[in-house]
Amino acid sequence: MVTLYDVAKSAGVSPKTVSRVLNGDGPVGKATRDSVEAAMQALGYVPSSAARALRSAKSGLIGVVSGAISYTDDNPLLAGLPEIYILRGIQDVLDEKRLTVLLTDTGGRADAAPGLLNTLARHRVDGTIYVAPFHQQVALPPPTAVSAPLVVANGFADDATSAVVPDDYTGQRVLVDGLIARGHRRIAYLQLPHALLATQHRTRAYEDAHRAAGLPLDPGLMIVADRVDDDAEARTATLQHAIAALLATSPLPTAICCGNDRMALAVYGMLRARGLRIPDDISVAGYDDYRLISETLYPALTTVALPYREIGRQAARLLTEPQSGTRRITVPGPVHWRDSVTTIT
Amino acid sequence: MVTLYDVAKSAGVSPKTVSRVLNGDGPVGKATRDSVEAAMQALGYVPSSAARALRSAKSGLIGVVSGAISYTDDNPLLAGLPEIYILRGIQDVLDEKRLTVLLTDTGGRADAAPGLLNTLARHRVDGTIYVAPFHQQVALPPPTAVSAPLVVANGFADDATSAVVPDDYTGQRVLVDGLIARGHRRIAYLQLPHALLATQHRTRAYEDAHRAAGLPLDPGLMIVADRVDDDAEARTATLQHAIAALLATSPLPTAICCGNDRMALAVYGMLRARGLRIPDDISVAGYDDYRLISETLYPALTTVALPYREIGRQAARLLTEPQSGTRRITVPGPVHWRDSVTTIT
């Protein structure tokens, strides 16, 4: 193992000078710098972050607690992708700042968090981002003795903790406003379970959009069509019933808003099985903009993007660019209008 | 910051004894242990892995180089999921061994690897797993002075580097054998680009299955139907042409094997747009078992699972359970038979 001392000896300077070259701080003569850099190169020197961290109390590590990895496999409802996108945003910012992600995964168990935070504390992370699997309030363990700054992404904890959340209201509102502007008057809304905070915001947006346009609200068009459940068959059955109920109304809705893209995918199949064409007979919209689905479906799916990557970015910035006090940021996401929605004349 | 010395003083023992309690090595009296543990608890002591790493040359960190995070967003073809599943498998094993993942992301650029490996070296990782985005040979930078053991997952580098790869041949072979056993005689094969190693193995499997069953190979049924390209429209057009060509053959194929589930998803839409029912008129199979697609499609998709999670597990084991010499492991994946394939009588 080549150390900074070896480099110093080889370059004929003191250890401190090597340290200065390494960190680009203090003043170093050009000739000195060159000879030191040459020595580092020649010896294949790699600085030890452990030693640096020990002395300077800065690890260069940002801890992340998420279920990004485990959810992907276990939870088809949420599919884990939101968290991955959030990680992506976090990486965007940390790469710039030359910080490295120390990743811990909850394995889908919320009670894993205390242990993971402890692991991060041992590694003396410079800060922690707690990523919630979906928009919700999370319960954080009491701050330990070694508490680096912490930010919650895609959720929030308490008034003393900074947080970044998606703007579910605006997304749904812009979507429904847009459908109305395209001539739709009977717009069905297949909701996710009410337990989800997102559903509450979106339902309010759906209702407000109708009110703003002077359209009546038909309870028969607002149906909970998914369940928080791992049983794929039960969930399909729930959706089947919702579709059947919808198609029994009169006149038929001209558009269906789905709680997410995954549901929209299933709805495509079910509508077609009943001989309905998309978008000629009925328009369909999703939510999430999982490009894997939205761009691949035929016709391509109109959907609301959730700004996960931006949420991750904002969270990382909040953490690494010390602000004054606690902040809460709400990030809006755009609607992508694609061929699954038609204009009614 | 509470240190081990504080704990020692508080418990009235030597630092070394606290260290022993912490690591559960050397012999410690029950009473001593209890008082030390009480002191740690009372003071809220959190050990510093930096200090430990410095002295013992073990960081408790396993470095991972992958594009898992960035690919998810950027590359609809591969969709990043394989790498996420591999990470999941890695986590499975590392959690057990109380090791933490130091995650670096290539951002989709293969030339990022040297820098990332250097970052990992600075943190003195105990080992590194290099995750390839798809089954391929990867070019590793020359080992630096500080080279911890390295394993490649989902690809391979050279004869001196251990590696774990998927068994593409067997997966496709079992699928086609199964289709033949179900009475299919004209089986179309919509391939991924030949540049992919996976395609080469799978094509051989498709051909071998036909030979083994004494069936003729019809070149008109073997069509490259995707491209390594980010242009979604161009890729859709390529697939449209392939489908058109297929449906112009006579007699029509009774089954279509798709290069991946994503392609199968698109094929569902295209076949239906032409009035064909699945599986009554034509059976469809995918590859990958992206449950998000395979379980949600209606009817559910028959597909070959790629054993990504197991690949990750094997890679992590290879790294953390020192074997003798370099090893290369090939992991098979099962076929999931679902409703998109029917038996022909």
Added chain:
DNA sequence: TTGAAAGCGGTACCAA
């Protein structure tokens, strides 16, 4: 602009 010495928080080695 450069250097000497101390010390960050643990563990290894040897002694008691």
Added chain:
DNA sequence: TTGGTACCGCTTTCAA
């Protein structure tokens, strides 16, 4: 079963 002491590799502090 326990303690003393050196020391891992770097940065900090102070001095030259």
